[in-house]
Structures are given as structure tokens and as C-alpha cells.
Amino acid sequence: MTGLADHLIIVPILLPLVSAAVMLLLNERRRGIKGVIGIATTAAVLIVSIVLMRQVDLMSTGSGVTTYQLGNWPAPFGIVLVLDRLSALMLVLTGVLAIAALLYSLARWHRAGPRFHTIFQLQLMGLNGAFLTGDLFNLFVFFEVLLAASYGLVLHGDGTARVRAGLAYIAINLTGSFLFLIGVSLAYGATGTLNMADLAQRIPNLAPENAALVAAAAAILGTAFLMKAGAWPLNFWLPTTYAAAAAPAAALFAIMSKLGVYVILRLWTLMFGPGAGSLAGFGGEWLLFTGMLTIAFGTVGVLASQSLPRLAGCSVLVSSGTLIAAIGTERSTVIGSALFYLVSSTLGIAALFLLVELVERMRDPGADVLAVTMEAYNESNDDDPEAEVGVAIPASIAILGGSFIACALLLAGLPPLAGFIGKFGMMAAMLQTDGASVKASAWMLIGLLTVSGLATLIAMTRTGISSFWARMDDSVPRVRVIEMAPVVCLLLLCLGLTVGGGPAMRYMEATTKALQTPQDYITGVLGMPKVGAANGGARP
């Protein structure tokens, strides 16, 4: 029970922290070494995450909840790290995105500003910590760690656009943090605990006046997390910031907006599940309609985008909105498919952010604006189509174009790739009502999902045509293998997710099942004795 393997849970937090500290000591000019340390750390964290995921999945007994007591203080009093299927899934996803973004940045972005590798590792630490913690205030601390690092990443590379976007980004996130703090302290004032499991245990037995306070706390906390996830109307900062950030930073940010979704899913199923007494299902309708409005806003944004980075930023909104609405349906089968969609859309968006920068390199600025304007004024720009016949497409453009099509299919949710399975699963689950009639809101959500997919396809096709089928005056983009490989790998992973759809879906279903039974989580966290207490206090 006290082997080294038990300490594996804390590795995804400690390792990036240590490597960030070490890299801080190295001279800024020794980027080669820093790159090697960064890649080694990220790879190690990814491997540990995969091991943890397998460990959780193979655990046949109980819900697969593993608790790690920091400082060996038992749960409601000490801070604990909690690993279950959901957090393991998010850890692996973070690791995959991080290593792809870091590899990509080695080509040139890590030279664009000081201390990129250190900030990157701190961001990784904040993300992993936020996914693992089982304590509300500790969640706040990890949120601040990852936000502070993300401010650095947004500003990485400098330039007026980044500073301008960064200013708004920091202001809105600081305000969000204050809401977070107010919510946390209200929850503490009403229940007397900050541990998530203990909170869930106390909610059904609250006095009515305290139940109202907890509801207020949950609403304020929810606002803070929805802000992070990019829910309408708190998302006007998101497309601008993500579009302004450097490509590898933006790719990593794709998981950051999913963090807001993760926290909502975790807290909401834990605190307001069916067993929560008077507060059961609190705010479900709000989540559903906020999600649908976000999808609608994102769809309009995708159609109206005049540049590729902005299009990618708006597709983050569509993906977040879909997930929030799916959580709001309060149906476990819908949430299972939504988790599948979460993985595929996050991978797809990250790949798109990386790809966008490569595509942008081969076109002249302003071509997008021109294309959209010309469409609006009904002018055609195909002068002399004969001239282009027989031009050999250089290999790099073929790969770029292929990846772009794959991204479009993924985000629009069309058949061969994983995006389809997630979306189709959600729709099918919504229509399966065991005889009862399908709710009007479910029909609305199905309609919105279809329309948003179509809009994404139209926008991506339009941009694709104007950037890949445009006349090229022998300006083949200079793309390096190390930049192309992460994009292709991310897309191949999505393909793998389609091929291995069965096992992946089984994992997601097990995850949702665990989320639906918060009692297992509570006993897993609170029932765990102090290490060494069970065998007479003797520690090896």
C-alpha cells in the first residue's frame, strides 16, 4: 500500500514544477537543452497519465476512485488529490496536446520570447493539478497557476495585437477569479467544508436557509467556470485571444476551455445529483439553454469569421456550447457521447490551431477578407482557369490540404472521423426516451447541432478553397517536418479514436456511470484511512 506506485498520482503535478524550476536556472540562450528537458518532462507526464488511466480502468472493484493524501492528512481536513476515470481521461488529453504543441514550438516559436519552456511547464502543472484536486480552494490555487502561466503564453511573441488581446483576457480572468473566490467562501460559510466529496455529502442534509446559500454559491461558481469555458454571453474575449495567441499556445488553450466544462461536470454531478434533496438538478435548465445559445453564437461567429485563426477560435465556442448543453440534458447516455465528442473536438481544434499558422504562411494577408467581400458583392475571381491545369501539387501542400480536410470533417462531425461518432451518439441518446415523447428542448438541441455542423463545413470549405485552390506563384510554404508531424499525429489519433471506437466508448460509458453514482466518489475520498494507520502505524 505504500509502494512507489502509490505516489504516481502526484507526478503529473510535481514533474512539470521541478522541470520549470530547473529551466529557470539555465541561461536563456541554451534553448536546445531546455527543449530536450521540456520534451522529456512532457513525455514522462504523458506516460504516467496513460499508466494512471490504465490503472483506473483495470480497477475492477468499486468506482475506480484513487485518493492521494497530501501530507498524510485524511480527507475532510487535509487536501487530497483524487483520480477517477474522468480526471484520468483529462490528464491523458492534456498530455497529448502538450507534447504536440511543444514539438511544434521547437521549430521556431520557442525562440519568439523569453522563458517559453518554463511558462509552458507551469501551465501543464496548473492544468494537471486542476484536473486532479479534490478540494475547492486547491482548485482555485491551481486555476491561478494555470491562468498566470496562460497570461505569459498569450503574450508570448509580443506584438500589439497580443498585448491588446492579453489586456482584455487578464482583466476578464481576474474578475472571474473574484467570482470563484466569492463562490468558494459562500460554500464554506454555508456548509463548513471545502472538500468536494464532503460538500456533496453535506448538501442533502442542509438547513433550508443554508441550502439557499449553497444554491447562490453554486450559481456564482458556475458563472466563473462558464466564463472559462466560453459560454455566451461571457465569451467575447475568447475568439480574439485565442486567435492572437501563438499557435502552440492556442493549441494548449483548447484544453483550457475544456477545464471549465470539466469542473462543471464534476461539481454538478457531485453536488446536485438525484440524491441532493431539495437541490437536486439545480441549474440544469440554465446549463442547457446557455449551451444552446453558445452554440448559436459560435455558429454565427464561424460563418462570419474573415480569418482562419478567428474561425478556429469560434469553433472552440461551438464545441464548448455543445458540451455544456449536453451536460444540461441530465441524461447519462448523452453525457457519455459528449465525453467522446470532448476528446475528438479538443484534438481537432488543437490540430486546427497548429495547422492555421502553417496555412497562413502561404497566403497573403487580407485574402480572406477579399474572398468574403467578393462573395458578398457577387463577383467571381476565376480568371482564366486553363492556366492552372497540370500544375503539380507539391507534397507539403498536399499534406496541409489533407490535414485541413480532416480538421473540417472532425469539427463538422462528418462520418469517417471521430467527430461524427460523438455527435451522432448524442443525438441518438436524446431521441431514445423509452416511450416518452422527445422534449422540445432536445429537438432544438438536435437542430442546433446539425446547423452548427453545416455552418462549420461551409466556413471551412470557403476558407479551404480560397487558401488551397488559389493561384500560387511558386510560393510553396516552407513547412518543416517537426511542425507537420504534431498536426498529423493529432489527426491520426482522431482516426484511431474512430477505429477503436468500441473500447473508447466503453471507457466513456464507465466514466459517466461513475459520475452518476457520486456515493462511490464520496466513500472513495472520505473512507480512505491515513496511510500507515491500517497496519498499526508502521511505515516502511
Add this chain to the structure above:
Amino acid sequence: MTELVFALAVGILTASGVWLLLRPRTFQVIIGLSLLSYAVNLFIFGMGRLRVGAPPVLENAEAVDPSLYADPLPQALVLTAIVISFAMTALFLVVLLASRGLTGTDHVDGQEDPQ
């Protein structure tokens, strides 16, 4: 009486903070954020219930009546929150100066309103 003064202080700080946060100059925004952070810190403190003259630390390990003591946890939370918001304000200040240097104006949009 303490409760009234406390509630008024939190309310006035929050109101001033929100008003300043919505102003167009970056300096006003940063002052607004600072005021908001004071309000939030006071609020966290208040959530541990207001007690006058009660120590937060137990003097001995004997069984004692916890109602004679102030709740130490919100005080620890406030300490953490103060440190974090202080660091974030400093960071925001740097970005503010960078924005002023790059755009030549202290407007939050990086350009003056067309009058």
C-alpha cells in the same frame, strides 16, 4: 453594529470596483480590480463569521470549546487570496505598461474613441 459597518464596507468597495472596472482607462481598470480584490478578501473573512476578541489558534491540545475561538480557515484562505491577487495585479501592471508603450494610449482598446 460591526455587521452593518462590515457589510457597508464590502458593498462600497465592490460598487466602486465594478464602476472603475467598466471605465475606459487601463489605470482605472487596475484600481477597480484592486478594490474588488479587497472586497472579496473581506467577504471571505466574513464567511468565517465575525467574532471580536476570539483567538483563531487553539492554545493547547486539550478538549476545548470551539465556540470560544474564531474560525482559522477563512483567515488562511484570505492570506492565500491576498498573495495571489497581489501577484496578478503586478502582472497586469506590466501588461498595462506594455500596452501603453506599444499603442501610445492608455485606452483599454488600444485606441482612442472617435469623438
